[in-house]
Amino acid sequence: MTLLDISNLQVHFTTSNGTVQAVNGVDFSINHGEIMALVGESGSGKSITGLSILGLVPKPNGKIVNGSMMFNGSNLVDKTEKEFREIRGKEIAMIFQNPLTAMDPSFTVGNQMLEIIKYRQGLSKKNGLLEAKKLLDLVGIHDHDRVINSYPHALSGGMRQRVMIAMALSCKPKLLIADEPTTALDATIQMQILSLLKRINLELGTSILFITHDFGVVANLCDKVAVMYAGRILEYGETQEILTKPKHPYTKGLMNAMPETSIEQPKDGNGKKRLEQINGSPPDLLNLPDGCSFFDRCNRASDKCCTAFPNITTKTNGHLVRCFNEEEVYV
Amino acid sequence: MSNLIEIKGLTKEFPTGNSTMFKKGTVFRAVQSVNLTIKKGEIVGLIGESGSGKSTIGRMVLRLIEPSGGNIIYEGKDITNLNHKEMMEYYQKMQIIFQDSASSFNPRKTIGDQIVTPMLRLGVASNRQEAEMEVYHLLERVGLKREHFVRYPHEFSGGQRQRIGIARALALKPEFLVLDEPTSALDVSIQAQILNLLLDLQEEFNLTYLFIGHNLSIIKFFCDRVAVLYQGRLVEAADSDRLYTNPYHPVSRMLLNSVLTLDKKPLADEFNENTVKDKRNTGCVFSGKCLYATELCFQSHPEMVELSESHQYACYHPQNVIDPEEPLVKMS
Numbered sequence: 256m257t258l259l260d261i262s263n264l265q266v267h268f269t270t271s272n273g274t275v276q277a278v279n280g281v282d283f284s285i286n287h288g289e290i291m292a293l294v295g296e297s298g299s300g301k302s303i304t305g306l307s308i309l310g311l312v313p314k315p316n317g318k319i320v321n322g323s324m325m326f327n328g329s330n331l332v333d334k335t336e337k338e339f340r341e342i343r344g345k346e347i348a349m350i351f352q353n354p355l356t357a358m359d360p361s362f363t364v365g366n367q368m369l370e371i372i373k374y375r376q377g378l379s380k381k382n383g384l385l386e387a388k389k390l391l392d393l394v395g396i397h398d399h400d401r402v403i404n405s406y407p408h409a410l411s412g413g414m415r416q417r418v419m420i421a422m423a424l425s426c427k428p429k430l431l432i433a434d435e436p437t438t439a440l441d442a443t444i445q446m447q448i449l450s451l452l453k454r455i456n457l458e459l460g461t462s463i464l465f466i467t468h469d470f471g472v473v474a475n476l477c478d479k480v481a482v483m484y485a486g487r488i489l490e491y492g493e494t495q496e497i498l499t500k501p502k503h504p505y506t507k508g509l510m511n512a513m514p515e516t517s518i519e520q521p522k523d524g525n526g527k528k529r530l531e532q533i534n535g536s537p538p539d540l541l542n543l544p545d546g547c548s549f550f551d552r553c554n555r556a557s558d559k560c561c562t563a564f565p566n567i568t569t570k571t572n573g574h575l576v577r578c579f580n581e582e583e584v585y586v
Numbered sequence: 587m588s589n590l591i592e593i594k595g596l597t598k599e600f601p602t603g604n605s606t607m608f609k610k611g612t613v614f615r616a617v618q619s620v621n622l623t624i625k626k627g628e629i630v631g632l633i634g635e636s637g638s639g640k641s642t643i644g645r646m647v648l649r650l651i652e653p654s655g656g657n658i659i660y661e662g663k664d665i666t667n668l669n670h671k672e673m674m675e676y677y678q679k680m681q682i683i684f685q686d687s688a689s690s691f692n693p694r695k696t697i698g699d700q701i702v703t704p705m706l707r708l709g710v711a712s713n714r715q716e717a718e719m720e721v722y723h724l725l726e727r728v729g730l731k732r733e734h735f736v737r738y739p740h741e742f743s744g745g746q747r748q749r750i751g752i753a754r755a756l757a758l759k760p761e762f763l764v765l766d767e768p769t770s771a772l773d774v775s776i777q778a779q780i781l782n783l784l785l786d787l788q789e790e791f792n793l794t795y796l797f798i799g800h801n802l803s804i805i806k807f808f809c810d811r812v813a814v815l816y817q818g819r820l821v822e823a824a825d826s827d828r829l830y831t832n833p834y835h836p837v838s839r840m841l842l843n844s845v846l847t848l849d850k851k852p853l854a855d856e857f858n859e860n861t862v863k864d865k866r867n868t869g870c871v872f873s874g875k876c877l878y879a880t881e882l883c884f885q886s887h888p889e890m891v892e893l894s895e896s897h898q899y900a901c902y903h904p905q906n907v908i909d910p911e912e913p914l915v916k917m918s
Contacts, residue, residue, distance in 0.1 A: 512775050513778075531778065
């Protein structure tokens with residue numbers, strides 16, 4: 256069953272230099288209990304997509320100019336600020352990349368957790384504290400008293416992220432938007448946070464929209480994946496399908512850019528070790544090219560790519576690709 | 587290959603508590619008696635969780651932080667106690683590239699100015715004109731343009747700024763570079779570009795690298811040899827291929843397990859999540875979290891055991907001993 260259905264979402268920012276087309280017609284849907292990944296480089300619009308679901312697009316410069324976001328039968332684009340207040344936290348919650356800036360440094364963790372619990376569930380302080388402890392237990396923090404009485408700066412990065420997740424879960428949201436929650440963390444702590452999210456997904460049935468740029472995370476956690484580039488989705492499908500048969504050169508490039516430990520060292524023709532790289536940098540969002548936005552970095556580009564933007568084509572198993580010269584076979 | 591840098595018993599203690607006339611303050615041992623040799627032309631990786639002391643070691647080698655104990659030997663000469671004037675020569679030979687390229691530049695000066703100044707100060711170029719010509723050349727070498735010389739740091743993207751950081755370090759014609767997580771803040775595709783550039787430059791300028799990082803798959807690709815740190819202690823050192831196929835120390839195994847690859851595998855932790863607290867504080871640094879810890883582990887920290895010239899570990903109960911016939915020789 257579909258929980259969130261986004262179609263043709265467009266978010267533009269007006270700046271003194273012109274209009275920045277941050278999100279440029281994005282379509283995807285998330286089902287109940289599903290983990291979906293939004294993958295892309297910085298500036299590809301993945302975070303703005305996440306923010307627009309919660310109505311948090313920075314005002315007044317940012318604006319949703321087109322599209323619809325159907326969440327549980329109602330369109331989020333038409334919601335007023337007041338209506339959004341009922342949705343944020345309760346129906347859809349978000350965790351951020353940097354939990355230190357997402358929390359108030361001048362209040363203890365317990366204080367901040369209680370504020371939400373008291374407001375949302377109308378519990379007394381005593382019962383609220385019990386609820387807070389239950390939530391901390393859920394995210395794997397067992398020395399409640401220390402954490403509840405600590406200020407955010409006194410906790411380690413992994414602990415802070417756990418507290419953020421506990422706060423996000425306090426109202427049992429149906430959808431959790433995780434905006435690169437592990438990018439700032441160590442590999443070992445990243446592993447713990449990811450298994451925590453997976454457990455929450457299984458136990459509470461929370462759907463998760465996972466924003467990341469790491470294909471390793473996608474492979475281990477997510478059911479579906481959408482690859483974003485310059486505000487558009489270039490490839491979309493089941494994780495297994497995309498990982499084994501990537502059709503878009505950009506997806507393939509992203510996957511190859513990360514060295515794998517299990518296989519032989521990547522080497523160039525002269526036997527020198529070398530990573531496969533995507534040349535150049537992402538296009539300027541102020542004036543996007545007429546053709547494919549990946550054109551100047553693509554190694555399979557043809558003349559057609561320069562002039563026209565490819566439409567979405569559907570492959571087997573709901574695999575969607577936007578490319579004229581997609582890879583047929585992947586070895 | 588001769589040794590370029592030898593680190594012997596390097597220790598760093600940071601004071602944490604207030605000391606009074608009668609009471610010594612408490613100290614935090616960020617790095618505890620670490621031994622490491624770096625050969626000429628080698629890429630050595632330092633890996634560990636945050637707080638394991640890897641950056642502290644990198645900075646101590648350059649004498650950016652003063653060590654509390656131990657020696658740093660550069661090409662046979664002990665540079666641990668040299669004064670600022672005597673160090674000048676070595677500041678030119680050893681350079682560092684920082685993780686956060688944004689905060690490692692002065693926002694009020696053009697990048698060209700910032701590269702030229704140390705060149706003149708350390709006598710790499712005799713006059714400004716010569717220095718500028720050299721910088722133009724270097725900017726092009728690292729994939730930027732001449733006209734970038736007069737721009738300010740904020741005008742560049744993260745990847746471009748990291749390239750400028752590399753140009754700045756190379757301008758002094760160093761022999762040795764500390765790379766302190768140079769790609770952690772970058773996107774995957776840009777990361778590949780920077781790593782390839784660093785590999786090319788190493789060959790071209792005959793450099794030796796000390797690469798600090800926490801991502802094992804990158805370390806394995808990039809480095810010839812890897813040293814694993816945990817809470818300031820060196821726990822295992824091996825050739826990078828060997829460390830991956832045959833890790834001995836539980837910390838190395840933990841780090842290897844946390845590498846996320848494209849083939850799906852269950853998310854599982856192979857260590858004790860609830861740390862066992864031991865008051866004696868004398869044992870192995872990992873004993874509290876280790877699944878295999880015994881009483882011995884809590885009593886004293888294990889000595890380095892030398893498996894071969896290139897593989898050492900410090901553990902009483904090494905796991906994954908694939909070849910039990912291999913002789914275990916204790917290091918003196």
